Structures are given as C-alpha cells and as structure tokens.
Amino acid sequence: MASRHLPLLLLAGSILPAADSLVYVGTYTREVSKGIYAWRFDPASGKLTSLGLAAEVTNPSFLAVHPNRKFLYAVGEISGPGQKGGAVSAFAIDQASGKLKLLNQVSSKGAGPCHVNLDRTGRVALAVNYGSGSVVALPVQEDGRLGEAASFVQHEGSSVNPKRQQGPHAHSVNLSPDNRFAFVADLGLDKILIYRLDPATATITPNDPPFASVAPGSGPRHFAFHPSGKFAYVINELASTVTAFAYEAAGGRLRELQTISTLPAGFQGNNTTAEVVVHPSGRFLYGSNRGHDSIAVFRIDPRTGTLTAVEQTPSGGKVPRNFNIDPSGRWLFAANQATNNIALFRIDAKTGRLSATGTVLEAGAPVCVRFVPLEK
Numbered sequence: 001m002a003s004r005h006l007p008l009l010l011l012a013g014s015i016l017p018a019a020d021s022l023v024y025v026g027t028y029t030r031e032v033s034k035g036i037y038a039w040r041f042d043p044a045s046g047k048l049t050s051l052g053l054a055a056e057v058t059n060p061s062f063l064a065v066h067p068n069r070k071f072l073y074a075v076g077e078i079s080g081p082g083q084k085g086g087a088v089s090a091f092a093i094d095q096a097s098g099k100l101k102l103l104n105q106v107s108s109k110g111a112g113p114c115h116v117n118l119d120r121t122g123r124v125a126l127a128v129n130y131g132s133g134s135v136v137a138l139p140v141q142e143d144g145r146l147g148e149a150a151s152f153v154q155h156e157g158s159s160v161n162p163k164r165q166q167g168p169h170a171h172s173v174n175l176s177p178d179n180r181f182a183f184v185a186d187l188g189l190d191k192i193l194i195y196r197l198d199p200a201t202a203t204i205t206p207n208d209p210p211f212a213s214v215a216p217g218s219g220p221r222h223f224a225f226h227p228s229g230k231f232a233y234v235i236n237e238l239a240s241t242v243t244a245f246a247y248e249a250a251g252g253r254l255r256e257l258q259t260i261s262t263l264p265a266g267f268q269g270n271n272t273t274a275e276v277v278v279h280p281s282g283r284f285l286y287g288s289n290r291g292h293d294s295i296a297v298f299r300i301d302p303r304t305g306t307l308t309a310v311e312q313t314p315s316g317g318k319v320p321r322n323f324n325i326d327p328s329g330r331w332l333f334a335a336n337q338a339t340n341n342i343a344l345f346r347i348d349a350k351t352g353r354l355s356a357t358g359t360v361l362e363a364g365a366p367v368c369v370r371f372v373p374l375e376k
Helices: none
Strands: 021-027 035-042 047-056 060-065 071-077 086-093 100-107 113-118 124-129 134-139 151-154 170-175 181-186 191-198 203-213 220-225 231-236 241-248 253-261 272-278 284-290 294-300 307-314 320-325 331-336 341-347 354-362 366-373
Touching: 021 047, 021 060, 035 060, 047 100, 047 354, 071 113, 086 113, 086 124, 113 170, 124 170, 134 170, 134 181, 134 191, 134 203, 151 203, 181 220, 191 220, 191 253, 203 253, 220 272, 231 253, 231 272, 231 284, 241 272, 253 307, 284 307, 284 320, 294 320, 307 354, 331 366, 341 366
Parallel strands: 060 113, 060 366, 170 220, 272 320, 320 366
Antiparallel strands: 021 035, 021 366, 035 047, 060 071, 071 086, 086 100, 113 124, 124 134, 134 151, 170 181, 181 191, 191 203, 220 231, 231 241, 241 253, 272 284, 284 294, 294 307, 320 331, 331 341, 341 354
C-alpha cells in the first residue's frame, strides 16, 4: 500500500508546534489489503510517510489505542471454515518503526464485531458485535494482553425497519468523560444502551435509566461526547441524521435536544451515514454520508449544544466508512472504503469548513483511522 504525495498547502497563519503521530488504518482484507497499515504524519506540514504493513491480520476493521500509547487493539470478523464469530486482537506498538507485534487474540463472544474502545484507565477493552447484537468487556493486563471476557450482555428486541432492524445490532461503544458509563449505540433497537462500568473487575451492568431512544427507524450507529462533557451526539445510519443530547453526568442520562439531517436539502439518492466526530475545540461536528459520499460539517452552539449545518464536502472517494481528526485539530482523514483511499483535508479553525489538500493515501477497503501521538 503506497501513498501518493501531491503538493500540499500549509495552513494559513501561524501553526502551533505539534508532535508527529503514527496513523494506523484498519481495513477489510477481502481483496487487496493484508491487515493494518501505518504512516508517520507531521501535522505542521501535512507530510505523510508510508510505513507499510504494520501487522498482517484478518479484517482488522476497527481499532483502539491504549491510553499509554504502547498498545493497539483491533476487532476482526474471522468467520470462515472452522471459525465462528469474531475476535479482539492486542498488539504492542513499536513507535520507531510503526510495526505492531501481536500479543494475543481472544473471542469477542459474538458475530460480526465492529467496534472496540479502551476505558480511560486502560484496564478494560469493550467491544460490540453487530451480527449478534451484544457487548463484551475484556480485562487488559499490564503487558497489554487481553484476558477472556469478564462481562457479556446480549441485547434483545427489534424496531420498525424490516430489513435492518429485525434484531439487535450493537454498532459502537464509547466511554463517558468520567469513565463511569459505557454507551452502546444499537442500530437494530433504535436505542443507546447505557451501562455502568467497573474498571477494577472489567464488568458492565445496566444503568438506571438503561437506555435513551431515538426516533423509530433511525438506526443509531456511532456516538461522540462533546469535550465539555455536557453534550453528546449519535449519528443515525438509516435516517441520515444526527441527534444531539444534553448529558447529565451524575446519573448517566441523555436528554434529546435536536435531530438534524446530514444531507443537503433536496437530495433524492440513497444514503446511509457512518462516522461522527466532534472537533477537539468543541466548536464543530462532522459526520460521513455514504451515497452522497460527503463529510457533513456542523457548527455547535457552545451554550445549548445544538447544531447548525455548515456544508457537505465531497469525501474524495466513495463510501466514507470512517474518518478522523488528528490530535492537532488541523486535519481530517476521510477513509473511503469503496475506492480504496484516504483523502486528507485541511480544517478551517474559524469556520470548520474542509479543504481538500490533494494528498491521497492508498489503502485497500479502509474502515478505521487512529492516531498515536509520538513523544518529542
């Protein structure tokens, strides 16, 4: 997997010093990809250097980085002859080379694992299984290895879409800023399930209230907190909308504030959404459209948490399954699954608008972008 470096434009105005990062890309290995790929990224200039294949592994779709930046975790759909369900793999990161060393692999306790996250202490890895609609909590050892499941919850129920919501389909898991709660967006149930987390025992238990709902047929997919901890957002795959919530940290409660379309007025084609990311500044929110093939940009009201549409920028390819913003907040990497590329955009700090840089990375069926800031 090579990278094509076209001329880069620098950010206007002064650029604050920022450390280089390793950029890891998870992929589907059904065609040309062989696993997880890595680049070294300089946020001051936007320069990317390919480090090649970091780890050969089957379908490492979504990735998560340990808080200590020494370990990386990947969920993988490994169903095939003699294999059932999915797995979560642990890797040690070599910051000098970007290479990943497999430490161990454990069962995700379900089919079609599609998302993984680490709690803020680094003692628990949480993963969700889309196919079977479940969530699992795995203890993380001091050496980065994963233990077998300490907690498992099977979701039950359905919703109104006969093709996509006949049963539960857990799609993402995110931790509250205080690390007390885990939020699991379930596309099949039109709910965000809320769990209390005990990092000491790697266990999750239903909260009271146990969930927040979105409109029937919405299909909540990915979830993100505002840096203030006062608001949270879920992108709804089936309805092509984002729902904004007020967040009550004491009880882990979500209260709906607004639901807004990710698409331009008058769009008539087929579309599903995928990723949602809040800018580190807390001023903007971004969501990806698959079909319209764009990144939707919203302005966030700092007092109310509500959203105002700014623009929809072409994603630089087809089916932007995932995207991410680098730690400096200056750049957005859009991973276009169907065109095997990742397009680099510059973020306007004042407006949140995106500008294509002309830099495109080649990666087979990219589905996740994660950053590991390097020590200076």
